Amino acid sequence: MTINILFAAKAERWDGYEQPLNEALRKALPGQDFTLATDLPPEEVDYIVYAPNSDLQDFIPYTRAKAVLNLWAGVEAITGNETLKIPLTRMVDFGLTHGMVEWCTGHVLRHHLGMDTDILRGDTKWEPRTPPLARERSVAVLGIGALGQAVAEALVGLGFDVTGWSRSEKQIEGVRCLHGDDGLTEALKGAEIAVLLMPDTPATQNVLNAETLAQMPKGAFIINPGRGPLIDDDALLDALDSGQIAHATLDVFRIEPLPEDHPYWAHPHVTVTPHIAAATRNDTASEVIAENIRRSEAGEPLLHVVDRDRGY
CATH class of the missing domain: 3.40.50.720 (NAD(P)-binding Rossmann-like Domain)
Incomplete structure (x- = not known):
């Protein structure tokens, strides 16, 4: 069965993530078919790779989704979203x-x-x-x-x-x-x-x-x-x-x-300084995302799961 992964972020982020994320997924999921795209039918999506400033704000249609994998360390813009009922992870990368x-x-x-x-x-x-x-x-x-x-x-x-x-x-x-x-x-x-x-x-x-x-x-x-x-x-x-x-x-x-x-x-x-202290690097962040998808598919606990009550 193909794993469908929706990339829900601004277009400029897709330009930087498409190649490294595909490569990281191939390494993490050897022999597994997957689709990584910016436009997928909501009911067919298994994972959502996400930036909180994405146009996607209503998670209700994503009935098959197993987790939302945030590209940012900060999650304060999404933790209060009442339509999000599945696990949310934050970005903690090397x-x-x-x-x-x-x-x-x-x-x-x-x-x-x-x-x-x-x-x-x-x-x-x-x-x-x-x-x-x-x-x-x-x-x-x-x-x-x-x-x-x-x-x-x-x-x-x-x-x-x-x-x-x-x-x-x-x-x-x-x-x-x-x-x-x-x-x-x-x-x-x-x-x-x-x-x-x-x-x-x-x-x-x-x-x-x-x-x-x-x-x-x-x-x-x-x-x-x-x-x-x-x-x-x-x-x-x-x-x-x-x-x-x-x-x-x-x-x-x-x-x-x-x-x-x-x-x-x-x-x-x-x-x-113009918010430059720590930036998410596309290659290392892609490895974190791919590892969490691998863990989920293997029945292992996700890394960096957000406590919605605490807000981080």
Whole structure:
């Protein structure tokens, strides 16, 4: 029996995925007939490879479908879809994870070493300085799921004093792991640098606000490659203006592209990057999708299944 796989995403994504996904499926399903296409009769579809900005928003006609396999790490745009009754998986892939690790460690080191002093120098002053060692710098990783854990472990490998925080209890070797509201307060109290890697859920929105920003050491740094709504923008701008926060490096925003008149663009203590911290790579993402289809067909548990109640 042929396995029918619907690719439900924007046309430009199909151009990049058609070849690597076909190749990954052939390797994962040797000898198995399959059809991968962007247009299939709903009642004949077995799997849906999906991007939340797809035109497909009503899953009711897909009566034979076994799973929706999301191409993105973020699933907040689909978890509330009441027509989706079958398992939903999120994208956790090697390329995305390593891209995030590299971006985060780069910006942590930038602020830890004070690189902007020399990179943005506007004078001819010769002012030698000795930055602290990594072991003398405390970094908090807020959100220690798959991406957060990888970032925390990389920072530990560089010698940083790393605290991880999540809403539920976690354990990571070499990382002081905290959880719950009291744990967040404890994590922020010592966080000279905070990296935000939480999902966007009702429980995490505005997790950095006037109250929590005030709990951080004066002159701390914020790095947000997670989700825009994690931060109360007005509160962050106030904290930057007062010097409570020395600098914020932001990769994600409530509205994207970031509007041209947004105060972040012109603020001297904000770095804006255009949602580039971690991108899904077509080849490695295709391997994850193909492996999940193989597992499903073999009766094995799917990888990275979304908890719809938690939203991730």
